Amino acid sequence: MNNKHKVLAALTFVTMLLGGCATSHNAAENTSDASGDQQVQFPARSTAWLKEGTFPNEENLRKIRTGMSKNQLYALIDKPHFSEGLFGVKQWNYIFNFRTGKGNEFITCQYRVDFDANSLTRAMYWDRPECANILNPVPNAAPPALAAVAPPVEVQKISLATDALFRFAHGERKDILPEGRVKLDQLAQQLKTMTVEKILVVGHTDRLGTDAYNDALSSSRAKTVVSYLADAGIRPALMHAEGRGKRESITTCDQINRAELISCLQPDRRVVLEVTGKSKTLLRN
Template sequence: MKIKLMIALITSGCLLAGCGAAGPGANGTPTFPARDSSWMKEGAFVNVANLRQIGPGMSKDQIYALIGPPHFDEGVFFVRTWNYVFDFRIGHDNEVATCQYQIRFDDHSRVAATYWKEPDCALRANPPEVRPMPQDAAARHGDAVTLSSDGLFRFDGADEADMLPAGREQIVQVAGAIKRDFPGYREIVVTGYTDRLGTDAYNAALSLARARTVRALLIRQDLDGSKIRTAGEGAARPVVTCDRVEPHDVLEKCLQPNRRVEIEIL
């Protein structure tokens, strides 16, 4: 009887105070428990709408009601961190991304901060908002090709020397398609865009320089330079907004669709 009672007390102590729970590191950065130490052998498919409601100041009871108990043997009551393992469906063929999520509580057991172990997972839980193109803009556009600046140029690059090999190949393919499918084109407009990070002046100059580099490569592919004009719009007409995305590296990745070069055939 005493042995059984002792085992019960030890188990209860783990539930209340936590057993080997991972928490903040020495510099305050989050540390995550090993994935295979979770009692969840597979990640849980969380209700994303519930997950998005979690924010600072919420109680443990509110968290429990939204996404359930933590997925590691770290306790529930007298602990500062709850850790979870979530699965998200991505792409096709039932492909799944597994993500570790951590909630940090303050001295009053209220949510102080939340963290994702994998930066990409923050975007799976809060996908960027896609803004449809205004109807007046769509009406004046002909056929258009949108190329990611991240796939065309090295970081912060705009000159031809900064172009990636895959970026050059994209331009060659676009030029070939224009000559094949639009032999009677009236005009080609190459417009560069950036994300909202950086100053307006810097973004305007960077976007225009990239557009001019793309124009030069199109001309090299035997397209008529007199019919190709360029523009640099900086952070105008964003495709995504990413209003509440942090930290910086996650925000930078979220804003990637805005860093682009559009080639319009009129």
């Protein structure tokens, strides 16, 4: 995205936030904070502009501390999911989804950040304790002195740009590009260095086109990657493919020119592998 488009995107966000300065949440839920020490109000999810929430970067959430500026907070977890504004606002509220590790199951939590008179973070709250425990899990009891310790199980994410894998707007085996075959062959060799327990292969598209079209395209690409890896020696029983269409976009693009818009949306067009297993080395994209 060129400097002009970056400025326009920034102005759009600031305009949205300024508009939110006059917005109030009429419906709120009284809920204890994660420690249970006091009553903290969370806005009703029905008043959010992004009611479905997002899947946050958990490592970024762990970095949040008191004394941070709004710009620092925005860089870590993006804009709030309620139209609360920017200047003079004393709190930001978010809706976050966390996977439970049981297939496609996830839980949804609300997260609130309070600011002091200098607009620096002064307190953070979760709407219930199990949400806080996702980032700060309760430590297990120490194992017996002579008990064998199993090697840690790792979950690694590998994101493959579908523009480098497939012809644009296609997702069948015959549509894999030569560069895409090289990347998938390299990935298969890396996977063979692991003791793999499961691999979730998820296809994503950009926002262009209908929901039905994008769901079908993302599913086709994910299934094609699974089929290719199976032929390359990865056990099919370990892999599961699914398509999420355009529901998990990671870009903010507002170009009018279609070619420029397609280029800006490129990061959305991807296949993400969540590999659960044990390995001595990290996988590479």
